Amino acid sequence: MGEVIIQTSGLTKRYGEKIAVNQLNLSIKKGEIFGLLGPNGAGKTTTILMLLGLTEPSAGTATICGMDCTRNALGIKKIVGYLPDNPGFYQDLTGRQNLAFTGRLNGLSEEEIKKRSDEALNRVRLEDAADKKTGTYSKGMRQRLGIADVLMKDPEIIIMDEPTLGLDPEGMRELLELMTQMSKEDGRTLLISSHQLYQVQQICDRVGIFVNGNLVACGEIEDLGHQVQDSTKYSLELQVDPCDDKVLAEISRQPGVSSIQKEGNMFVVESKYDIRSQLTSFLGSHEYTIQHLHQRGGDLDAIYRMYFERAEAEAEAIAMKATQKGKLHNRLFRGGGTK
Numbered sequence: 565m566g567e568v569i570i571q572t573s574g575l576t577k578r579y580g581e582k583i584a585v586n587q588l589n590l591s592i593k594k595g596e597i598f599g600l601l602g603p604n605g606a607g608k609t610t611t612i613l614m615l616l617g618l619t620e621p622s623a624g625t626a627t628i629c630g631m632d633c634t635r636n637a638l639g640i641k642k643i644v645g646y647l648p649d650n651p652g653f654y655q656d657l658t659g660r661q662n663l664a665f666t667g668r669l670n671g672l673s674e675e676e677i678k679k680r681s682d683e684a685l686n687r688v689r690l691e692d693a694a695d696k697k698t699g700t701y702s703k704g705m706r707q708r709l710g711i712a713d714v715l716m717k718d719p720e721i722i723i724m725d726e727p728t729l730g731l732d733p734e735g736m737r738e739l740l741e742l743m744t745q746m747s748k749e750d751g752r753t754l755l756i757s758s759h760q761l762y763q764v765q766q767i768c769d770r771v772g773i774f775v776n777g778n779l780v781a782c783g784e785i786e787d788l789g790h791q792v793q794d795s796t797k798y799s800l801e802l803q804v805d806p807c808d809d810k811v812l813a814e815i816s817r818q819p820g821v822s823s824i825q826k827e828g829n830m831f832v833v834e835s836k837y838d839i840r841s842q843l844t845s846f847l848g849s850h851e852y853t854i855q856h857l858h859q860r861g862g863d864l865d866a867i868y869r870m871y872f873e874r875a876e877a878e879a880e881a882i883a884m885k886a887t888q889k890g891k892l893h894n895r896l897f898r899g900g901g902t903k
């Protein structure tokens with residue numbers, strides 16, 4: 565992996581006063597699975613639409629394989645497969661007929677259509693349902709047919725908008741497996757937008773966290789985890805046997821420990837640095853059995869929480885400033901009072 569396939573530079577989209585995407589700088593490399601994470605309204609779909617050349621940026625540029633996404637939308641369409649959050653099919657046609665329709669739209673020969681649709685249906689394990697009307701398909705089957713549909717084009721790059729939305733755990737597992745195959749076995753580049761955290765943790769090489777149109781963090785999950793870890797105090801969950809006042813007092817006297825509290829049947833130990841190995845050897849040498857030891861933070865939930873809380877606090881501060889400015893403006897220019 566090395567060659568940059570998708571690149572955005574200062575990419576911005578405004579809808580009137582609203583900035584849906586703000587100065588987005590992103591580089592996605594060949595073969596990577598990149599997760600664009602963020603809550604509803606963060607700007608993920610708008611970013612995708614700009615990459616597909618379906619909406620024009622207000623500023624900045626986006627390129628895929630060196631092609632400008634806005635000026636060369638047709639060129640982009642040839643190499644990028646797009647799976648929308650709710651792929652639409654002709655309900656009265658079968659899965660196979662729907663794929664053939666896509667094949668014809670893409671100028672494939674009938675022979676090629678048969679070959680590719682057989683392969684794709686096999687890939688997404690829909691052979692048995694291939695000749696049933698898509699109106700009878702479940703959500704999971706429609707998503708898998710959506711992937712088969714994307715594969716008809718044999719695209720180098722696949723962009724998926726909220727692909728796992730509404731899937732049951734089994735449907736989710738199957739879809740994640742397919743995505744991994746398409747990247748690791750086929751060498752395709754995948755951009756997945758989602759507000760569902762755990763899927764991303766499992767399959768993405770890198771993630772970008774998107775809040776209010778801003779990319780607030782970008783990197784490998786582990787790196788982002790370290791960033792969280794560095795900026796917060798260490799918090800350790802600990803269950804020991806025996807669990808008595810003596811051990812509580814002994815742990816509280818350990819170097820680096822700033823506080824210890826009992827939460828249910830476990831202790832939560834706050835410290836200034838990572839004390840896991842020090843604590844393990846102390847407890848071991850004093851004949852305590854460790855039943856549970858877990859450093860809080862550093863997982864995707866903690867990363868997400870930290871960035872979201874920070875971004876939300878900043879957004880609130882900006883909104884408050886704007887309100888104060890408005891009130892001041894009213895008072896100065898319109899003679900209105902502040903409430």
Ligand SMILES: Nc1ncnc2c1ncn2[C@@H]1O[C@H](COP(=O)(O)OP(=O)(O)OP(=O)(O)O)[C@@H](O)[C@H]1O
Pocket residue numbers: 579582583584602603604605606607608609610611
């Ligand atoms: N055509 C539009 N006109 C006005 N505002 C829009 C338009 N499209 C999107 N927005 C606004 O831009 C912001 C980003 O929307 P976007 O759909 O890109 O977010 P998202 O992260 O994809 O969330 P969701 O999953 O809810 O679609 C939102 O505040 C949305 O209301």
